[in-house]
Amino acid sequence: MELIKLVDGSYGIKGRNLLKKSYPLILENWVSQSSPASTIDANVLYEGKPTVKTYLGAGLIYCHRGINANDPSKWIPMIVGQTYTYSMCIKVTDTVTHNNILPLHFHFANPGDTSYVNPNNIKISGTMKIGEWSIISSTFKSSKEYMRPIIFTAQNPATPVNIAWIKLEYGDTRTEPSAAPEDVGDVINEDIKYGILDNGSLFVKGRNLALNSSPNKVDSNDYQFLVIRLASLPEHGQDFTIQIWGKLSPEMTAFRAYCHSGNGNLVPGDFVKTDYGYICKGTWKSKYTDTNGLHEYDDPYLYVYQLYLDQLTSNTKSSIEKVMVTFGHDEYAYSPAPEDMEGVS
Secondary structure (H helix, E strand, C coil), X not given: CCEEECXXXXXXXXXXXXXXXXXXXXXXXXXXXXXXXXXXXXXXXECCEEEEEEEEEEEEEECCCCCCCCCHHHCXXXXXXXXXXXXXXXXXXXXXXXXXXECEEEEEECCCXXXXXXXXXXXXXXXXXXXXXXXXXXXXXXXXXXEEEEEEECCCCCEEEEEEEEEXXXXXXXXXXXXXXXXXXXXXXXXXXXXXXXXCCEEECCCCCECCCCCCCEEECCCEEEEEEECCCCCCCCEEEEEEEEECCCCCXXXXXXXXXXXXXXXXXXXXXXXXXXXXXXXXXXXXXXXXXXXXXXXXXXXXXXXXXXXXXXXXXXXXXXXXXXXXXXXXXXXXXXXXXXXXX
């Protein structure tokens, strides 16, 4: 699997088709807008498989979640400013309009928008030859957060065409046609973003490493407040972030966290107050040196403790409702570790 760095700092899979049920093209996520209606054509084959016959004119419209909706939040999520390549294999029986927005057409919008716009920096390539399978493509930069792909021209009368496949992918280079991972049994969440760890390996941004991170509410005025078991052990020197949803007792001065029997205190130390609780951006320490030499630990636990200046004078307790531990120094909305989700192991 080859990765491509995206403009938001995350990584996508190079060549991944973002359009489901599009190689080979079938009438499932793609809905007919044409008259006559689009059909599966067993008489015109591509690589031995039937193709879709439609009419341009109106052609086809892509329904990302199986819903033909004008609400942009139901369309394909896009990264504003990211370059994409949009391509199609088509056989025409007559001249078909081919320009920056036809027949590879699109709507771009943000949630709540009532009008649609085009993307930026559109460049087209390829030529449609009558009676031959032809590949045409368009590269552009997304101008909005969501896209609805459409195969369309304004021709009247409409021209019959056959389409073998359609593809939308990251980057400015068209790769070979391929099915969306979801269509071949691979489970890939379209909202997942990837990052690269210091050791060069791939990680899922926002993936909670804390197991059992939303237990029954923990209330305590003990020094050692909470022990967190991690699903994946960070390497020495790796940046990571702890987020706590909870409250610190007024008698306490700070939450702190450490790993490895106190010898791996996080940097900078105290958690910072947020609108939902507290956050600490630290660096994992699995090694330290003292007069006895180098010590290395392989301990998949984090220990959250709380500080107070004097003896406690009341039973006022701090509380924690849920915890996030993530690679990197970004902040995320809460989600449990995949291991704690029903049906995920």
